[in-house]
Amino acid sequence: MVYENPDGVRIGLEVHVQLNKLNTKLFCGCSTNYHDSEPNTHVCPVCLGLPGSLPVINEKAVEFAIKIGLALNCNIVEQTQFHRKNYYYPDLPKGFQTTQYDFPIAGEGKIVIEGEDGERVIRITRAHMEEDPGRLQHMGSIDKSKGTLINYNRSGMTLIEIVSEPDMRSPKEARRYLDKLRSILDYLDVFDGDLEGAMRVDANVSVYMGERVEVKNISSFKGAERALLYEIMRQKNHIRRGGEITLETRHFDEARGVTLSMRTKETENDYRYFPEPDLVPLRVADWVPEVLKTLPELPDAKRDRFIKEYGIIDMHARALTTEIKVANFYEEVASKVDPKAAAVWVADILKGELNYRDLNVDAFTVEDIVSVIELVTSNKITEQSGVEIIRAVLDNGGKPQDIVKEKGLLKVEDDIVAKAVEEAIAENPEAVADYRAGKEKSLNFIVGKVMQKTKGRADAREAREKLLAKLDE
Ligand SMILES: [Zn+2]
Structure with missing residues (x-):
């Protein structure tokens, strides 16, 4: 089946990933472990942007950035350079953001996703490093808020901005791209995706006959799908009524599920980019071979290996390799029981029960799932009883063998x-x-x-x- 794209929908995503597994911020020694702290307690003259303070680059952050670039199949630049992006906003007291401009650390990569009609390659334009601004907190909805609070704990955190080409043709493809990106970053162990603000998405959306509209403030993957569905519908309706779509920036109001016009889009000239005089250019090419050695087996490679090594079906291999924790869990189980049975029990049954309870795989032990699989494959209990045991362990604790006795689950002769x-x-x-x-x-x-x-x-x-x-x- 050929997927048609009659509305000419084109979606490109800019994803800001916060490297919250670094111990310190990008240009100062402030701790990154602020998520449970009081506002404005993880700050210093550098990340508050006080006059006279000088930035020092975090070496580990550069390593992480190279690692991410390599995992996204990018070329790593010979030499990178930070620039000042000038704009005034209360979350950025310096009046400029230190970012990368014409020498981003990584460029020209790709991610393969499951598209609407088979595998699709989404091109990565670039990935560059920059500092996170502070966080503005509005009271209620942004357009009705009577005041704004500012928390600078986030200011100066390391971000990688990963920019894609407008290669996605539906909100569903955008969602799959985000899921894949998160999976790769999870494997690299550079961020904790569960922490607030770990991944933030801006989207460029255009439909047939329309200009590109940027949608900002998307804070979840589910939100991204909703924002895109809404925005595509809005643009199409506008054109149908004889209107014109012009270049603009819109804000996604998550609570109401709508996008609101913010301003006409700035052009690059408005930011007056110039090289950051307080940071020397960084020659990164020489680091690449070392970092390459630290690159783990990534999701696609692991999926292919699982299919070959364990003889399991593609669908199971995908489900088992999305999260590194689940992949490791599966391999342990597969070393103890039949790998195909293990795939069914971990990918289909256990994952389903965990998702239903909003738990991750840490909530179950390898030993217990092995017990359940052995009880079923040795014909001592029924499959349905196996499921019942998993549910009982998750809900009330206990060991499978004891639950079999308590509930009298042994199959009758x-x-x-x-x-x-x-x-x-x-x-x-x-x-x-x-x-x-x-x-x-x-x-x-x-x-x-x-x-x-x-x-x-x-x-x-x-x-x-x-x-x-x-x-x-
Ligand atoms: Zn600081």
């Missing part, structure tokens, strides 16, 4: 099932006659009777097979 089948046939002659007359539904009724007689401890599929064999005698 074959001869007991056989006896229940015979009784069910003898006691329900009408249903048997109906089934023999071609009413498939009557079979389910008799299976139900067998399950009742065995107090649900027979395997429904096996009971059905036994029943069919008996009825067809």
Whole structure:
């Protein structure tokens, strides 16, 4: 099937990733561990932008940036240089943001995603380093707020801004790109994606016949999909009514799910970029071989290896390699039981139960899932009982073996099932006659009777097979 894009939707994303796993900020020694701290307690003259203070580059931050560039298949620049991007805003008391301009640390990369019609390559334009400004807090909705508070704890945190080409053709593709990006960054261990503000998204959206509109202030992936759906619909409706889409910047109001016009877009000239005189140019080319050695196996490579090494299906391999924690968990389980059974139990069942409870894989142990898989594959309990045990462990704790005893989940013996089948046939002659007359539904009724007689401890599929064999005698 060829995916059509009749509305000419083109989406490009600018993702700001906060490297919150660094211990200190980009240009000063302030601790990055501020998320539970009082406002304005992780600050110093440098990150407050006081006159006379001088920045010193965080070496580890440059290493992280190179690592990210390499993982995104980018070229790493020979020599990079910081620039001042001049604008005044209360969250940026210096009056300029220290960022990278014409020598971004990384450029010309790509990410492969699952597109609307198979795999798609999304080109990465560039990835550059910059400092995070402070955080403005509005009271309620931005357009109605009567005041604004400023917290500078975030000011000076290291950001990597990853800019894509407008290669995505639907909000769903944008969502998949973000998921993939997060997965890669998770593997690199450069950020904790669960912390507030770890990934922030600005989107460029255009439709057929329209100019590019920038949507800012998108703070979650779900929000990104919603903002894009809304914005595409707004632009299309506007054009249909004879309107024109012009270059502008809009703000996404997450609470109301709408985008609001902020201002007509600045051009680059408005920012008067010039080289940062307080920081020397950085020659980074020589670091690349060293950093390359630290690069882990990334999601795509791991997925391909899982398929080859464990013989599991693509869908399971994808589900198991999105998060590095889950991938490691799976490999441990697969070393102890049949890898294919392990894939089904971890990817389909355990992950589903964890997601439902908003838990991650840390909430379950390898030992316990191995116990459950062994109980099922050795035919001691039914699959349904296996699921029941996982739920019980997650909800109330305890060990699978004990839960089997407590709940009496051990499967009944074959001869007991056989006896229940015979009784069910003898006691329900009408249903048997109906089934023999071609009413498939009557079979389910008799299976139900067998399950009742065995107090649900027979395997429904096996009971059905036994029943069919008996009825067809
Ligand atoms: Zn500081």
